[in-house]
Amino acid sequence: MNDTIGNSTTVRTRIAPSPTGFLHLGTARTALYSWAYARHFGGQFVLRIEDTDVARSTQDSVQQILESMHWLGLTYDEGPIYQMQRLERYHAVVAQMIAAGTAYRCYCTPEELDAMREAQRARGEKTRYDGRWRPAPGKVLPPVPAGVQPVVRFANPEHGVVTWDDLVKGPISISNQEIDDLIILRPAPEGAPAGTLGVPTYNFAVVVDDWDMRITHVFRGDEHINNTPWQINIFRALGAPLPQFGHCPIILGDDGLKLSKRRGAVSVTAYQEAGYLPEAMLNYLARLGWSHGDTELFTVDQMVQWFDGTHLAKSPAQWDPAKLAWVNAHYIKQADDTRLAGLVQQQLASRGVQAADLDMLTRAATLFKDRCSTVVELADWTEMLFVPVAAGAEDLQTHVTDAVKPALRTLRDGLAEAPWDKAGIAAAMKAALAAHQLKMPQLAPAVRVLVCGRAQTPSVDAVLALFARETVLQRLQSV
Ligand code: GLU
Numbered sequence: 216m217n218d219t220i221g222n223s224t225t226v227r228t229r230i231a232p233s234p235t236g237f238l239h240l241g242t243a244r245t246a247l248y249s250w251a252y253a254r255h256f257g258g259q260f261v262l263r264i265e266d267t268d269v270a271r272s273t274q275d276s277v278q279q280i281l282e283s284m285h286w287l288g289l290t291y292d293e294g295p296i297y298q299m300q301r302l303e304r305y306h307a308v309v310a311q312m313i314a315a316g317t318a319y320r321c322y323c324t325p326e327e328l329d330a331m332r333e334a335q336r337a338r339g340e341k342t343r344y345d346g347r348w349r350p351a352p353g354k355v356l357p358p359v360p361a362g363v364q365p366v367v368r369f370a371n372p373e374h375g376v377v378t379w380d381d382l383v384k385g386p387i388s389i390s391n392q393e394i395d396d397l398i399i400l401r402p403a404p405e406g407a408p409a410g411t412l413g414v415p416t417y418n419f420a421v422v423v424d425d426w427d428m429r430i431t432h433v434f435r436g437d438e439h440i441n442n443t444p445w446q447i448n449i450f451r452a453l454g455a456p457l458p459q460f461g462h463c464p465i466i467l468g469d470d471g472l473k474l475s476k477r478r479g480a481v482s483v484t485a486y487q488e489a490g491y492l493p494e495a496m497l498n499y500l501a502r503l504g505w506s507h508g509d510t511e512l513f514t515v516d517q518m519v520q521w522f523d524g525t526h527l528a529k530s531p532a533q534w535d536p537a538k539l540a541w542v543n544a545h546y547i548k549q550a551d552d553t554r555l556a557g558l559v560q561q562q563l564a565s566r567g568v569q570a571a572d573l574d575m576l577t578r579a580a581t582l583f584k585d586r587c588s589t590v591v592e593l594a595d596w597t598e599m600l601f602v603p604v605a606a607g608a609e610d611l612q613t614h615v616t617d618a619v620k621p622a623l624r625t626l627r628d629g630l631a632e633a634p635w636d637k638a639g640i641a642a643a644m645k646a647a648l649a650a651h652q653l654k655m656p657q658l659a660p661a662v663r664v665l666v667c668g669r670a671q672t673p674s675v676d677a678v679l680a681l682f683a684r685e686t687v688l689q690r691l692q693s694v
Contacts, residue, residue: 225678226258227431230289231421233265234276237482238283240474240534241436242465244500248434250289251501251515251522260296261428265421267414269299283483287493296428298420308402308423308453309367314372317452318399320365321348322357342394344368364402369419370451371396377444382432382461383527389444397445404565418445422492426455432524434557437462461524463504474534486539490562490589495543503532512545544588555580555593562594563601570601579681582673600681604668604690614660614670622651622658622694623665627691635684641676666690 228249232242253260262284266272281295306522312318321344321440323331332342348356348398349370371394378388403411415423425433440462450457468474474481479490486496497515505523505528507513547555558577563570568577576597583596606615615623629643648658665685672678681688 224429224431225259226253226256226514227429228253228258229261229263229294229425229428229430230291231263231265231435233268233271233670234273234280235268235271236276236279237484238280239498240481240483240486241463243283243287243496244466244484244503245286245434245436246289247287247497247500248333248461248505248522248527249289249432251519252432252434253525254519255294255522258431259292260290261296261383261430262291263296263424263428264294264298265417266297266299267415267417267420269414270301278319279482279484283487286487287497288395296424296564298424299414301420301424302412302414304427305400305420305423306412309415312369312399312452313367315452316350316658317370319348319350319367319370321396321398322360322363322365324360324363326337331520344397352547360684364405364413366398366402367400368396369399369445369452371445371448377447379443379447379457379460381432381440382459382524383463384437384440384529387440389441391448394444399449418442419449422446422449422453422455425458426453430458432461433458434461434463437464443491446686457518461527462526462618466503467531467533469536470577471535490558490591490594491543492546492590495539495546498546499539499542503534504528505517522530540588547584547587547590549592550584552577552580555584555590557563558590559594559597562590565599566598568598568601570597575600575681575683582677582681586673589600600686604666606664606668610664610670614664615694617662619653619657622653623661623691623694625650625661626658627688627694630679630684630691631688635680637676637680640679644676662691665693 230242230246230249232238232246238246250260252258264277266277277295284291289673298665303562309318312496313320328344331345335342335345348365350356363602372391374391376388376390378386381387398416399417400413400415402413424430425446443460443462447457466474476553480486483496487493494515498513501513501518501522502511505522506526507518513521553573556573556579559576559580560570560573579597579600583593587593587596626643629646630640633639633643644655644658644662647653648655660670662679663672664670664674666682667678
């Protein structure tokens with residue numbers, strides 16, 4: 216049956232995160248694919264918040280997800296649409312399905328369901344709902360028990376095979392005998408105020424939404440593959456056109472196990488805080504499961520131009536922090552220095568360091584960015600401009616020797632008068648070296664240790680020129 220709409224209408228994709236935590240990297244990747252696919256085909260991209268897990272959904276998570284989407288620049292044309300604001304619609308569809316015989320009320324208590332599973336296990340069978348409340352011609356249903364609020368189950372077809380051509384994995388078939396009549400609607404909790412609507416389950420709400428929102432292509436993680444046959448059956452029961460599905464393999468951690476919180480950062484927010492640039496995250500996430508030849512570095516515009524749903528990897532990709540750092544270093548080098556200055560300023564503020572001088576921050580970004588792979592590293596370099604440094608005892612002992620101290624004093628005097636720029640500082644250093652018959656490798660580390668708190672920096676005249684003259688003179692005061 217060719218009832219997909221994927222090829223015939225305007226492309227409409229969506230991302231449907233559950234607000235039970237931060238935006239996960241895996242979800243960010245499928246968001247990126249969905250977004251790029253819609254942009255590539257001149258379609259629309261929808262953001263839907265799947266907040267039906269009332270106990271675990273929080274407003275704070277919604278906020279984090281929206282902020283991460285914004286930070287990544289994944290702009291949506293519609294949404295955010297909240298499932299909990301659509302309960303009436305789900306109830307209307309359930310009523311239609313009950314009337315049409317594609318859904319039915321089930322009054323089994325949790326104890327009965329436990330007993331059912333127990334008996335199945337004892338017989339060595341797979342546990343599944345046994346259909347005892349499923350109406351059938353000539354079948355007599357049990358008497359409706361008093362005081363039990365029913366769930367509503369989908370009457371899944373009992374025979375046949377569900378087949379779809381997955382955009383990522385290729386053809387997939389699952390027999391209807393493998394799947395049972397899933398719950399699509401739960402009653403309102405006991406004691407809820409009269410009129411409280413029950414909440415639909417994921418597999419049902421997702422179908423009503425994808426149908427109502429005219430979604431043509433669904434990209435999501437392959438942990439949902441087992442849900443897709445149910446969803447396809449529900450689409451068909453509703454007479455709704457099917458979207459095309461693409462299930463992306465999970466992301467593995469660098470230890471080869473599923474990327475998870477227990478083994479490091481998994482949220483977009485964590486990488487934002489760790490000083491990664493959004494364009495680097497997009498580039499890295501895009502490559503993690505998709506390729507354009509062997510191109511590793513590309514802009515988001517190029518990705519949109521190239522991303523047509525082909526070349527998606529079938530097997531899991533491994534999260535590679537070193538490669539992400541390399542990609543980020545590339546984008547830091549490319550980034551405008553005033554933008555980096557602003558980011559470093561925020562980073563320093565989060566450490567309690569006020570760095571108001573944007574010009575100084577910008578010049579620091581120009582000088583240090585080539586050696587940094589994150590904004591955090593750039594802030595590490597820049598911090599010395601704004602807070603006193605404490606040189607290590609060993610560095611002081613090694614570099615600030617009695618042999619060098621007289622030259623340091625001459626330098627300090629020279630710097631008090633020198634034109635305050637790289638050339639002026641270089642000339643003052645040369646003069647101090649000449650006066651004391653020393654070589655640069657003796658003087659420069661001593662200056663670095665005293666002014667910067669470390670013995671290695673980029674060219675010392677360039678570094679000193681970043682500081683206010685007064686700061687340098689004061690740090691050289693101790694000799
Ligand atoms: N709320 C589901 C999730 O976060 C969405 C899955 C889907 O895209 O259908 O996994």
